[in-house]
Amino acid sequence: MRFWRDTNALIALLSLAGILVYLTLRYLVSGGSLGQAANLPLLIVLAGGGLPLVLRLAWRGAHGQFGSDHLAGISIVASVVLDEYLAGAIVVLMLAGGETLESYAVAEATSVLRALARRVPTLAHRRRGSGFEDVPVAEIAVGEELSVLPHEICPVDGEVIQGHGTMDESYLTGEPFTISKGPGASVLSGAVNGETSLAIRATRIAADSRYARIMQVMQEADERRPKLRRIGDQLGAWYTPVALGLAAGAWWWSGSPTRFLSVVVVATPCPLLIAIPVAIIGAISTAARRSVIVKDPAALEQLGRCHTMIFDKTGTLTLGRPSLSDELYAPPFTRDTVLPVVAAMEQYSRHPLAAAIAQAAADARYPLPDVAWIREEPGVGLRGKVGDFSVLITNRSNAVNRFELPPSQPTGLECVVIIDDRYAAIFRFHDLPRPDSRGFVDHLGPKHGFTRVLVVSGDREAEVRRLADLMAIAQIHAGTSPEEKVAIVRRETERAGTLFVGDGINDAPALMAATVGIAFGLHSDVTTEAARVVIIDSSLSKVDELIHLSLRLRRVALQSAIGGMALSGAGMMLAAFGLLSPVAGAVFQEAIDLFAVLNALRMTRPSRGPDFES
16 A cells, blocks of 8 residues: 555655656757657656556556546557647546556555454463463463463463453453452453452463453454445446447547547546546545544545444443432431542542443532541442541442342442441442434434344343343343354444444454444444444544535536536547547647536535534
8 A cells, every 4th residue: 555655655656756847848948859859757757656556556456446547548659659649648647646546545454363462462471389480372272371460461261260350351342441350250361451460370271261252253354344435446446347338439530549549538437537536535534623533545435335323331221331320328328428428439540430430420519528547448438527427339239238228220330328337328320312313313314224123232132131221222132242243244244334332352353344433433443444434532423424425525526427427428429520639639638627626626615514403
């Protein structure tokens, strides 16, 4: 990609310089007395720029890859054969310039598999007596004991044999909460350890681990990534043979091969080679101003033709973080008494639920009392002294045998607050929907023609069903692995174009398998490289804007392309009857380009905002 991008730019600059030097030598130096020597700059252009382009087109043709740019290649060859070097050089400029515009429309992306591999640990800490030794992960055998240090990535699948702590498995499972770990708990390779060191026993070798399996699925998804047919290729599929047929007919009727070249030069599909890339650049620039990075122009062309919307749950339809959703207080305790006390303690904790409690207290504008002392006991909870109160914030299992508690909830998480050795409250937490989720889902069918909407998530079925009911989405797939997500997306893609929206590493294979994959946020370089579009400012309203932009791009691109080809058709008829020479045809084609490009530049205007209510 980078090689051809730079090569096309150099060829375009070479062509422009060669044409200018030729015109200077021909018409300004020595009154045109140089004769054929003035053609030297054009010959350099055709040899140094035209030959590589023609060879590349020939290689693609030999491998069954035909497009509208092959007509430009035929024009270059014909211009050399018929000594119409200026016409050929102009075509080289148009062809290289168009491809340069498109290749510079997107930033170069590194390999998604390399991004995934960068995150895989290469060393593990194998326990030896009271310490450990660093060994390659590939050497770890089933049953060996390892140490996972704070904030490290777990190297293999295993189970905890010593220590209490938490692990962030959201990269792999989609669950928005960190998971408590103690002896007997299972751990997944790729999960991020919390604040405390854990001792684990390997239950799988690295090659069989969950993370390695995701890498394998990613590779398979990359090899089977859908091939999108570009607008230019769709139009060029019929335009190219029609133009060649007319050029051949003009040659046969007139007996002059120059007629063939004149028709082919006028027919060179510059509205396809230049106007469409210009429209794409305008669309990509407009999207970037709205915090949407379009990595693959083909996706932008195809997005408006997708009719099945597939959502991951966590971080896409939801906020991706726990929020305090229910507060149950035991008399005589009240919110005014309990919430400020708990929030005062939680401000010193790094537990994922702490921020939700602190935010609830801040929203209520409670002043926080002073904390005399505080400590966090692994497996027990947060204990401390706030004012005159002795406070323990713990889980249900530590309190259910001591106090009469309300029934547990089937979804979300909860914590129990004990004040002065009395049950005071239960706080419940859920990953709440985004404010704009319901409005966005409701308008997908009426406004954008989506016929199917699905939620595919690695979360528990109760969690997924709860959200789907809130969103009025009937079809769900819960507890899915990355492999199962890919299978579902592929099955849906066989029925209609699919748009998949996700944000975690576990979504990356599905993002690649969908017709168009959209990644929310920059949480993972793996996910952002797997997706064709990245929305930095995570918001479903941005997805709506992107769909509108895609529809507008297709409309403007077709206007430029079809309008330009219609004018080219008129020029081809003039050339067929001998009314346009090859050079005049090239100049005529440049005038058509100007019209098409000016129309394509309309894509730089701001896009419309969302048309649904949050």
